[in-house]
Amino acid sequence: MPRRTVLLAITVAVILVAGVIYLMVLHRHMGSPEANTRSEQTARTKLNEAALQPSGGQEQTITLYFPSYGDGKLMTETRLMKLSTDNIKAIRQILLALVEGSHQGHGNALSPSTTIRAVFLTPDGTAIVDLSQEALADFQPGIESEGLAIYSIVDSICANIPQVKEVRFLVQGQEVQTLDGHIDLTSGFAPEPSLIAQTH
Amino acid sequence: MMAPHSGQSENFVIYFPKSHSIIPVRTYSSVQYLPVIQLLNLFGNVGSMKSRKKSLEVWFNSTQIRLRQDDRTIRLNNAKLTLDAPVRTIEGEWMVPADFLTSVLPTLINQVVHYQRGEDRILVGNVRPNSFALHLSQVQNGAELSIQFTEQINLRTAAQNGKWVLYLGSHPVQPVESIFELNNPYVSQVRFDDHDGQPKLIISPSSPGLDFYPKLSDEGKTIIAQIIKPEAPQTATGPQQAAPAAPVPGPSQPAVTQGGVAPAPAPAPLLPAVVLDAGHGGSDLGAQGKNGLLEKNLTLQIVAQVQRALLATGKYRVVLTRATDINVNFDQRAVAANIARPIAFFSFHAGDLGQSTPRVMVYSYRPSSPLAMANGPDPKSLFVNWDKVQLHYIDQSQRLAEGLQQDLEKTTKAASTPPMELPVRVLQSIAAPAVAVEVGSLAPSSDASPLTNSNFQQEIASAVVQAVANLQGGRP
Numbered sequence: 001m002p003r004r005t006v007l008l009a010i011t012v013a014v015i016l017v018a019g020v021i022y023l024m025v026l027h028r029h030m031g032s033p034e035a036n037t038r039s040e041q042t043a044r045t046k047l048n049e050a051a052l053q054p055s056g057g058q059e060q061t062i063t064l065y066f067p068s069y070g071d072g073k074l075m076t077e078t079r080l081m082k083l084s085t086d087n088i089k090a091i092r093q094i095l096l097a098l099v100e101g102s103h104q105g106h107g108n109a110l111s112p113s114t115t116i117r118a119v120f121l122t123p124d125g126t127a128i129v130d131l132s133q134e135a136l137a138d139f140q141p142g143i144e145s146e147g148l149a150i151y152s153i154v155d156s157i158c159a160n161i162p163q164v165k166e167v168r169f170l171v172q173g174q175e176v177q178t179l180d181g182h183i184d185l186t187s188g189f190a191p192e193p194s195l196i197a198q199t200h
Numbered sequence: 201m202m203a204p205h206s207g208q209s210e211n212f213v214i215y216f217p218k219s220h221s222i223i224p225v226r227t228y229s230s231v232q233y234l235p236v237i238q239l240l241n242l243f244g245n246v247g248s249m250k251s252r253k254k255s256l257e258v259w260f261n262s263t264q265i266r267l268r269q270d271d272r273t274i275r276l277n278n279a280k281l282t283l284d285a286p287v288r289t290i291e292g293e294w295m296v297p298a299d300f301l302t303s304v305l306p307t308l309i310n311q312v313v314h315y316q317r318g319e320d321r322i323l324v325g326n327v328r329p330n331s332f333a334l335h336l337s338q339v340q341n342g343a344e345l346s347i348q349f350t351e352q353i354n355l356r357t358a359a360q361n362g363k364w365v366l367y368l369g370s371h372p373v374q375p376v377e378s379i380f381e382l383n384n385p386y387v388s389q390v391r392f393d394d395h396d397g398q399p400k401l402i403i404s405p406s407s408p409g410l411d412f413y414p415k416l417s418d419e420g421k422t423i424i425a426q427i428i429k430p431e432a433p434q435t436a437t438g439p440q441q442a443a444p445a446a447p448v449p450g451p452s453q454p455a456v457t458q459g460g461v462a463p464a465p466a467p468a469p470l471l472p473a474v475v476l477d478a479g480h481g482g483s484d485l486g487a488q489g490k491n492g493l494l495e496k497n498l499t500l501q502i503v504a505q506v507q508r509a510l511l512a513t514g515k516y517r518v519v520l521t522r523a524t525d526i527n528v529n530f531d532q533r534a535v536a537a538n539i540a541r542p543i544a545f546f547s548f549h550a551g552d553l554g555q556s557t558p559r560v561m562v563y564s565y566r567p568s569s570p571l572a573m574a575n576g577p578d579p580k581s582l583f584v585n586w587d588k589v590q591l592h593y594i595d596q597s598q599r600l601a602e603g604l605q606q607d608l609e610k611t612t613k614a615a616s617t618p619p620m621e622l623p624v625r626v627l628q629s630i631a632a633p634a635v636a637v638e639v640g641s642l643a644p645s646s647d648a649s650p651l652t653n654s655n656f657q658q659e660i661a662s663a664v665v666q667a668v669a670n671l672q673g674g675r676p
Contacts, residue, residue: 068554069552069554070553070554070555070556070617070640070641071554071617072617072618072620140551140643141486141487141488141495141551141552141643142487142549142550142551142552142553142640142643143549143551143563143638144552144553144563144620144638144640145551147563147620147622147623147624166569166571177530177625178625181479181480181484181486181625182549182624182625182626182636183625184568184623184624184625187567187568187623188568188569188571189569189623190568190569190570190571195620
């Protein structure tokens, strides 16, 4: 066999082996779609854990508002929590507390299966909350339910983080017209204290 | 076997995406029946057929259909489906009750079939019907009818039997009202008809000798029709007024005016419109009850009760944003409402309102942020932002909500709380005092039977009639 042919064969073999190794490494890095979903969930869990970690903030009484369906009102609950000094983490903490649900048997604003996909805060004080699809799927139906659920989130965030003036909602990263066909979600929401039940 | 002359004959029009067909209907014991073989032939291949004295077996596409006379059960292969009324043979023809259209046909043809009892229009597949609203105004020596459609139409006019006929093209039209009694010196009635598969409006003049000038505007979506009393022949040479257009031939001989032009009586205005909006519809089921009750169907039931109560007063006309189980988006609801120029708008819903049932809640619109209010209606602007129309009516809507809530407390035994103000999407673009009414609880954990009780629905209807009357400052 001529020497040139041998060299060519060796070169081709080396290129092929290198290509296979590259593809194997690439596959490991990209992973399957399921692995992607898992890694996204893991990332969100880590974010949630980070938000719930005591992070140098002072333990303080925070105020949460939960819907009282049938009364058209939000019920006040207080909790002791180390609220993060980072406003975005603090918003996530408030949302996670709402997902956890009322300790006094009031209605839930967000179903336990809802994931907080992302939270943003603009310089003008608009918090943008990106909820997972479960926020739509596990919804208690009705105008009152939808209105109270939304204002439960808005009033709870704005009551504890004064920098937040308005809250906007996304679902799965997208703007939606309504959560369940009733309340307009295309604009930002300012807090609505008139919905909060007065305690005597 | 039925007697040959039992039952009353009429037609159903079946609208397919690109064509339509007519099928005869017979009424027997107040139930409408359709010839099953003729019906199936419109949708696919009817294969072999075995007809015995009391039973019929038909192969349709790959499905075996078995019917028995005087039996409500139909067998599709091994599945059993139950009809509202028994299968019959009329004059030797196998007939199925009209609910076959919704309970069996969609399974056989694997397509959506829109049909509502009492209507003679069937929409198959992805057919989106046109709809319209009508407005009458006064012009010199006559009246002007403005008929606004949701989609473009092809207009053709004719005069028949002393009436003007406006043919609207071949696309299906689903009217929110079929008959408009106008009680006007120029036009007495406008009636929609599509029994022959040709959607058309039939306009009845109040007296003979009137001229009719129809024209199409707004990119083919609006018919403007002037009904004019012709002026007496002029002897003096003066400036002649240009005729608006060539008139459609009058339905009768022109009336001869005696001794100059008498001032025409002012046309009576249309009755004030009340818009009733049945929430959800079509693929949007809304809330679901424990016993399978769907919000989209319950809201249609309530709207029908309220419509009857309002019409019974003789003081209002009623416009529905949907009369059947169809998808209607928020903007389509607002368009249907706003072109009717209503005195009030009511959107009906059902949902989870807690443990105490029945319960009724009333809502009026409030924007989600003060910023929206600050950027709201500009009184100097000629145009109003479509998304902010309701901001013009916030005070009136609040008063309507409060009045309705009080009337509901009087007429129903349902628990209630003061009206809520929320950014309710369906109210946002309504150019009228507007409220949403929600009954409950309709939820998987609640018994929804109190909500379907006709007494409860009539009580709601009475409260709505009273609230509308209060808006007008009078008795219902």
